[in-house]
Amino acid sequence: MDALYNLFNVLNNVFVNIAIAIRSLFADPHSVWANLTMDVINFIIVVIIVVLAALILILLERKIAGWTSQRTGPNRLGPRGWFQTIADALKLMGKEDITPAGADKFIFKIAPMIIFSLPMMTLAVIPYGKGMAPLDLDLGIFYFVAISSISTLAFIMAGWGSNNKYSLLGAMRAVAQMVSYEIPLLFSLLGVVMITQSFNLGVIVEAQAGLPFIVLQPLAFGIFLIAGLAELNRAPFDLVEADQEVVAGPFTEYTGLRWGLFFLGEYGNMTALAALGATVFLGGWQGPIFLPGFVWFFMKTGVIIFFMMWVRWTFPRIRIDHLMHLAWKVLLPLSILNILLTGLGIYIYRLVMGG
Amino acid sequence: MFGKGLLQGLGITFKRMVGPNITEFYPEEKPNLPIRVRSSMGLDRDKCISCNLCANACPNSVIKLTSEKDENNKKRLSSYHMDVGRCLFCGMCVEACPTKALAVTQDYENAVFEPEEMKWDMLKRAEQKGKVG
Numbered sequence: 001m002d003a004l005y006n007l008f009n010v011l012n013n014v015f016v017n018i019a020i021a022i023r024s025l026f027a028d029p030h031s032v033w034a035n036l037t038m039d040v041i042n043f044i045i046v047v048i049i050v051v052l053a054a055l056i057l058i059l060l061e062r063k064i065a066g067w068t069s070q071r072t073g074p075n076r077l078g079p080r081g082w083f084q085t086i087a088d089a090l091k092l093m094g095k096e097d098i099t100p101a102g103a104d105k106f107i108f109k110i111a112p113m114i115i116f117s118l119p120m121m122t123l124a125v126i127p128y129g130k131g132m133a134p135l136d137l138d139l140g141i142f143y144f145v146a147i148s149s150i151s152t153l154a155f156i157m158a159g160w161g162s163n164n165k166y167s168l169l170g171a172m173r174a175v176a177q178m179v180s181y182e183i184p185l186l187f188s189l190l191g192v193v194m195i196t197q198s199f200n201l202g203v204i205v206e207a208q209a210g211l212p213f214i215v216l217q218p219l220a221f222g223i224f225l226i227a228g229l230a231e232l233n234r235a236p237f238d239l240v241e242a243d244q245e246v247v248a249g250p251f252t253e254y255t256g257l258r259w260g261l262f263f264l265g266e267y268g269n270m271t272a273l274a275a276l277g278a279t280v281f282l283g284g285w286q287g288p289i290f291l292p293g294f295v296w297f298f299m300k301t302g303v304i305i306f307f308m309m310w311v312r313w314t315f316p317r318i319r320i321d322h323l324m325h326l327a328w329k330v331l332l333p334l335s336i337l338n339i340l341l342t343g344l345g346i347y348i349y350r351l352v353m354g355g
Numbered sequence: 356m357f358g359k360g361l362l363q364g365l366g367i368t369f370k371r372m373v374g375p376n377i378t379e380f381y382p383e384e385k386p387n388l389p390i391r392v393r394s395s396m397g398l399d400r401d402k403c404i405s406c407n408l409c410a411n412a413c414p415n416s417v418i419k420l421t422s423e424k425d426e427n428n429k430k431r432l433s434s435y436h437m438d439v440g441r442c443l444f445c446g447m448c449v450e451a452c453p454t455k456a457l458a459v460t461q462d463y464e465n466a467v468f469e470p471e472e473m474k475w476d477m478l479k480r481a482e483q484k485g486k487v488g
């Protein structure tokens with residue numbers, strides 16, 4: 001039993017120990033150069049996580065789409081089709097890179113890069129395990145939401161830069177939707193922040209050692225999921241892209257790898273939001289002791305991602321006015337009610353416990 | 356309850372997800388055709404008595420056959436051609452056949468590249484079939 005426990009401890013701390021080992025290569029483990037080296041390594045790891053997540057998730061989405069409609073999904077390339085995404089990426093690289101005449105070239109070219117860089121910035125504050133946050137930020141949640149809301153800007157840059165009125169219309173729809181849903185998304189996170197008295201994601205995870213916050217904040221978790229889906233522009237809230245109706249909205253003019261970057265960014269953002277949900281509501285790397293913390297974390301993230309895909313292939317697209325009604329008339333009052341109830345709960349708890 | 360339909364929908368899709376899929380992996384796994392499928396014709400040369408009833412029964416005059424008499428003054432089939440491009444696979448020729456030499460078969464993959472290839476020489480096909488099968 002002791003041996004098993006030791007093995008678990010080694011596994012649990014393997015990445016932390018590697019980091020300490022790299023730091024100890026420097027004369028002063030906490031010098032500027034050591035910090036810089038660790039930052040670069042952390043950045044590379046986050047980039048790898050984003051790219052790997054996108055590669056796996058694109059295939060997984062197609063597989064789940066297939067399974068839902070009683071097909072197998074891609075099954076030709078590699079074992080059971082698991083190499084399909086690589087072939088897709090290669091195909092996108094081989095395509096002609098077209099910039100429309102009259103496009104605002106700088107904005108047109110920089111929009112996909114911004115979208116793709118956002119998940120890297122947001123995933124940097126997520127604690128992947130005990131002491132494994134690449135960037136242990138005290139304003140973690142605040143930073144996360146602030147950065148992820150920049151994607152609105154990237155959408156409108158893409159729409160404006162394309163010099164195409166339909167793209168611009170699509171971008172406007174994107175902005176209207178994403179700005180509306182940011183508010184319930186933020187408010188749903190506030191309940192947890194009120195309980196833990198901290199914006200730091202690491203502290204929030206530590207506070208969930210006993211029971212995850214989904215038990216205390218089920219309403220907030222529901223609002224978070226719905227608003228998160230809308231924030232990511234995924235079905236049933238994918239009015240922005242809506243492949244069948246408005247030919248991908250702001251991305252209409254994009255080809256080849258630029259379009260691919262939007263896609264990667266979309267899946268990266270999905271990973272980031274699922275990671276945030278797992279951290280804030282499902283207890284992050286906390287879990288029964290028989291698995292290392294980071295495994296628990298990625299499993300919880302995976303469950304949320306699977307739920308998002310499951311929802312996507314179940315529900316039809318929502319109408320635009322219903323979408324706005326849902327945000328402003330249902331989710332926003334509910335999230336404010338949740339904050340009120342949380343505050344009341346904290347007050348009563350303190351009154352009873354005398355805190 | 357509000358939202359009951361949403362949960363029901365999720366339940367249905369989940370059942371579909373974990374349930375069996377209905378895709379047929381056609382080129383790798385040949386499908387089991389329904390017993391009434393009529394998709395090809397086959398001829399048994401030894402049974403044929405060259406009575407020409409099949410050619411007469413055919414509504415589209417698909418079948419053209421010739422015969423010659425052998426030393427016992429019996430008709431012997433010398434050529435049997437079908438213009439399958441015009442064939443309905445209605446099976447009237449099979450009904451007319453007194454010796455059951457002609458049969459509707461369930462071979463498929465009959466697509467060809469040139470229109471001339473749709474004129475089947477049934478004797479040659481029968482020989483080839485014997486070789487393959």
